[in-house]
Amino acid sequence: MGAYLLLAVAIAGEVAGTVSLKLSEGFSKPVPSIIVVVGYGLAFVMLAQVLKAGLPVGVAYAIWAAAGVALVAAIGAVFLNESLNLTMIAGLALVIGGVVLIELGRSAL
Template sequence: MSPYVLLALAIVAEVTGTVSLKYADGFTRLVPSVIVAVAYGTAFYLLSLVLKAGMSVGVVYAIWSAIGVALVAVIGALFLGERMNLTMIAGLVLVVGGVVLLELGGQQH
């Protein structure tokens, strides 16, 4: 499987775990707590496969964290009643833009 597909799956798993944290209520609710543990375990396992496939750890982590942050922020704003304003959107654009630059720089030899 493509490292980028594995990375996308790792991001989905991490976002699932992070959103589930909201519902785990300090790990006092069983089902969301189990989802958190399984999702994070899956995310890290998939990340290990991405790194094993030869992708650079800096680029992998940058993509994983930036897209994860952006997705969690958007999910929070759309579905969890969290606020989002233009300053926050600009910050997310800058984070994702920085990751794109890291990826482009990593492709130059």
């Protein structure tokens, strides 16, 4: 598997784990609690494979974190009735823009 595909799986695991953390209600609900553990486990195993595949840790972590933040915020707004205003959207755009700049900077080396 390519490093970016592995990274996508890592992001999906982290997002599933984070959303399930909210749904677990303090680990009082078994199914979401299990998804938290499995999701984070998958995320870190896949992130380790991404690094083993040669993607620099700074780039991998930046993409992983930014995509996770953006996806969790979107899922929270759409499915969990959490607020998302223009200021927050601008912040998410800046986070994503920062990751793009990190990736572009890596390409310039």
